[in-house]
Each structure stands twice: as C-alpha cells, then as structure tokens.
Amino acid sequence: MSTPTLEDFRKKVEEIRKRFPKGHTAILPSLLAAQETFGYVTPESLALISEVLGVPQGILVQTGSYYHFIDFEFKGRHRLYLCTNLSCLLNGAMDLVEHLKVRLGVEEGEITEDGLFSFEQVECIGLCDGAPAGILDGEQHTHLTPELLDRFIEGRRKGT
Ligand code: FES
Structure with missing residues (x-):
C-alpha cells in the first residue's frame, strides 16, 4: 500500500x-x-x-x-485505550493492562520498537454496560478479554 x-x-x-x-x-x-x-x-x-x-x-x-482517540503526536501506528474506571476495573481492566504490558513489551504510553503499538488507560468512555471496554484504533469495543486484544494485535501485525 x-x-x-x-x-x-x-x-x-x-x-x-x-x-x-x-x-x-x-x-x-x-x-x-x-x-x-x-x-x-x-x-x-x-x-x-x-x-x-x-x-x-x-x-x-x-x-x-477532548477526545482520547485523537492524537496530535505520534503514539504508534495502532493505539489501544483501555478504560480503567470503576465498572471496567471491577471487570478485569487491570488484568488487560498487565496483559498488554507483557504482550507488547512496553509500559503504558511507550511505543513498541517497531512503531506499531502503544496503549493507555483512560477515564470512562460511556460503555460501562459492556465493561471492560476500550477504544482500539478509534473503534469502541466492549467485553474485552486478553484473547480479543491478542486477536486485534495479530490482525494489525498482519495488516488486516
Ligand atoms: S467505567 Fe469503563 S466504560 Fe465506563
């Protein structure tokens, strides 16, 4: 491309x-x-x-x-924003944060060596019914799991 x-x-x-x-x-x-x-x-x-x-x-x-998912500086080609407010926190959001640290090999806010990914914790994004929720490349996702995050990461690595 x-x-x-x-x-x-x-x-x-x-x-x-x-x-x-x-x-x-x-x-x-x-x-x-x-x-x-x-x-x-x-x-x-x-x-x-x-x-x-x-x-x-x-x-x-x-x-x-005003919007979490709009960046004015380079934060990696693909950005993952995980809500860690109360509903999400009670539904495993911190496990997702820990999973991303290991999976991507970076701390929150850092960019992976290949420039592809970064992630951040954000305040409530209004999807509490579907906690834990996040915004992956500008799209809202609910009921996130480590497996769903892995699928997203692998998909982006393959360019899908
Ligand atoms: S607390 Fe996470 S979306 Fe509202």
Whole structure:
C-alpha cells in the first residue's frame, strides 16, 4: 500500500466539508480522517484542515484534545485505550493492562520498537454496560478479554 500524500488527504477533507457544510461539524470527521490516514494528526494535516475548513488551528486542537482517540503526536501506528474506571476495573481492566504490558513489551504510553503499538488507560468512555471496554484504533469495543486484544494485535501485525 502506498503512503498517502497530503494531496490525497486534501481531497478527503474537501469531501468531508461537502458532507458536513454546517458550522464546525466537519472538524471531528476531518481530525479522525487525519488520524486514520497518518496515524495521528500531523502538523501538516492540521494546517491543511484549518485551511480547507477555514477554522483556526487552535480551535481544531482544542476540539480534538477532548477526545482520547485523537492524537496530535505520534503514539504508534495502532493505539489501544483501555478504560480503567470503576465498572471496567471491577471487570478485569487491570488484568488487560498487565496483559498488554507483557504482550507488547512496553509500559503504558511507550511505543513498541517497531512503531506499531502503544496503549493507555483512560477515564470512562460511556460503555460501562459492556465493561471492560476500550477504544482500539478509534473503534469502541466492549467485553474485552486478553484473547480479543491478542486477536486485534495479530490482525494489525498482519495488516488486516
Ligand atoms: S467505567 Fe469503563 S466504560 Fe465506563
């Protein structure tokens, strides 16, 4: 797969702007598109979003910073966010954290040597009914188990 260029990304953001023409509704989808395309919101993609949407970069950063799964610095190609608030804690979230440390060979917040993964504990993501829950590459997952995490990691390593 070829590396996406900034021009490819510009087309994506322009498409998003057409789909969400009102107010600032295109901000979040655009930031997510940058995250998906480059692995995080790079300074170049941030500048481009600002230009295409006509929104100051400061507003983009302020908006994006509210969401755990939007990163403004490189944190590995694939990011795993595990909720460790009460419901998740009572349903084995810390076992998942320990499992990831061993499985990935890194501490929380560190990036694996191959640049592929990092993980973090986060506050409640509103999926308490499905505890333990997390966000893996921007997608919400419930009833997480070590086996599910392993499957996710293996899948990403194989590029699926
Ligand atoms: S406590 Fe984990 S999702 Fe709410």
